[in-house]
Amino acid sequence: MQSESLRPIVDTLVRNGVDPASADKFVSFCGQQSYPAKTTIFGEGDNLPPILFVLSGYLRLYVTDEEGNISTRLVAGPGEFVACVYATLYDQLSHFTCECITDCRVGVIDQHVMREIKQKDKNRLLMQGLFISRLIEMMQEKSLMLPLKATDRYLFFRERYPELIKRIPSGIVANYIGVRPQSLSRIKQTLK
Structure with missing residues (x-):
């Protein structure tokens, strides 16, 4: 090879x-x-x-x-x-x-x-x-x-890509899960 x-x-x-x-x-x-x-x-x-x-x-x-x-x-x-x-x-x-x-x-x-x-x-x-x-x-x-609520979409993504969630910009995560970056920030704050 x-x-x-x-x-x-x-x-x-x-x-x-x-x-x-x-x-x-x-x-x-x-x-x-x-x-x-x-x-x-x-x-x-x-x-x-x-x-x-x-x-x-x-x-x-x-x-x-x-x-x-x-x-x-x-x-x-x-x-x-x-x-x-x-x-x-x-x-x-x-x-x-x-x-x-x-x-x-x-x-x-x-x-x-x-x-x-x-x-x-x-x-x-x-x-x-x-x-x-x-x-x-x-x-x-x-x-x-996509049928999930925004917080559940984020949790789905976080569970599916545990390493990725730490390494990529939040804007890309927000775009992938179908929320605005500001909404993702709020979701993260509520989960702390």
């Missing part, structure tokens, strides 16, 4: 049904990159955005509406894949912006590698299943959280 530091990618792929030899081969095409906090790795409308595997740090995917308002759709940390699923599977433009919340180190799988992988039906199905299951997890998390 190219680097032992990419071993978590192999382990994740194997846990999701990829045979070890194929996982090792897949990782041999991966690069590594480090980014400082607040770096945009890819943006909405970018062609062929990479697939990322978070080795350390935290990323978020967000969308921007016509008025310039940001809506955080996914927060990801070590051991998680981050990608624009539609762009990856169907060669479309990115629907999301991917930004580093903290300093990050990621495994990078570019779209040229993904095109080769998608040529083989078995690999395509495995990767499609992996990304679709991540998309479903993201949607389920939001659907479980």
Whole structure:
């Protein structure tokens, strides 16, 4: 394997049904990159955005509406894949912006590698299943959280991401759980 530091990618792929030899081969095409906090790795409308595997740090995917308002759709940390699923599977433009919340180190799988992988039906199905299951997890998390009252949404997030809650700006947490930063400050004060 190219680097032992990419071993978590192999382990994740194997846990999701990829045979070890194929996982090792897949990782041999991966690069590594480090980014400082607040770096945009890819943006909405970018062609062929990479697939990322978070080795350390935290990323978020967000969308921007016509008025310039940001809506955080996914927060990801070590051991998680981050990608624009539609762009990856169907060669479309990115629907999301991917930004580093903290300093990050990621495994990078570019779209040229993904095109080769998608040529083989078995690999395509495995990767499609992996990304679709991540998309479903993201949607389920939001659907479980959003009907809750604001304080309960914060508690849900805090329980789900205990390390993250200490490391990312409150504004990102507020955006992800769907409250204003001032409301989040009040929630935190009442929980002390």
